[in-house]
Amino acid sequence: MSAPHPIVLEAARRRIELGLTAEDIHADTGLAASTIRNWEAGRRAPMLGAFDAYLRANGLRLTVVPLEQPVDVVVGDQIPFGELIVCRSEKYCPGCRQVRSRKNDFHADRTRGDGLVPYCKFCVSERRQARKQRTDLIKQREVA
Known part of the structure; x- marks a missing residue:
């Protein structure tokens, strides 16, 4: 411990x-x-x-600030520019802009350096659904 x-x-x-x-x-x-x-x-x-x-x-908020220029005041939910550091078990998804679990929320992709696809499984699912809707729409137009 x-x-x-x-x-x-x-x-x-x-x-x-x-x-x-x-x-x-x-x-x-x-x-x-x-x-x-x-x-x-x-x-x-x-x-x-x-x-x-x-x-x-608990009425608190974690804020990320660059080490070179500390910021005393943060307005609303705005986070000052800085580096987002996550632990080894987490990964940032640029699609939904959330930090998610590497183990449960990302699919394996051996071609990437970290072994995981760039987007979480939730964003990938949304992209697949949107792609399917577009192809279905194109097929409907071709039939009509």
């Missing part, structure tokens, strides 16, 4: 300060209470999407 990340410790401190339990966070976000306890104990590391929901339930 390792020590929890300082950001997780700060979020846990905030949760306790607000008087919320792990079950309260579960009711608000759908995250398992045991998952929250494992993060706070350092037994597991959170994935970005789930941790974002946890932070928002």
Whole structure:
């Protein structure tokens, strides 16, 4: 067991300060209470999407800023330009612009350097449906 990340410790401190339990966070976000306890104990590391929901339930937000020019104020949901760093088990999908699980949300593609297709399975499914609709429309026009 390792020590929890300082950001997780700060979020846990905030949760306790607000008087919320792990079950309260579960009711608000759908995250398992045991998952929250494992993060706070350092037994597991959170994935970005789930941790974002946890932070928002605690009234916090994770912001990415470049190291060269720290930004003090963020307006609305605008994130200042910077590098998005994800853990090895996650990958950014440029189609839906979300960080998703490499294991569950991306298909294998051995021709790519990371072994995964560039878009998540949800975006690929939408693209396939759109392509099928276009070909069906073309076939209907040819018949008519």
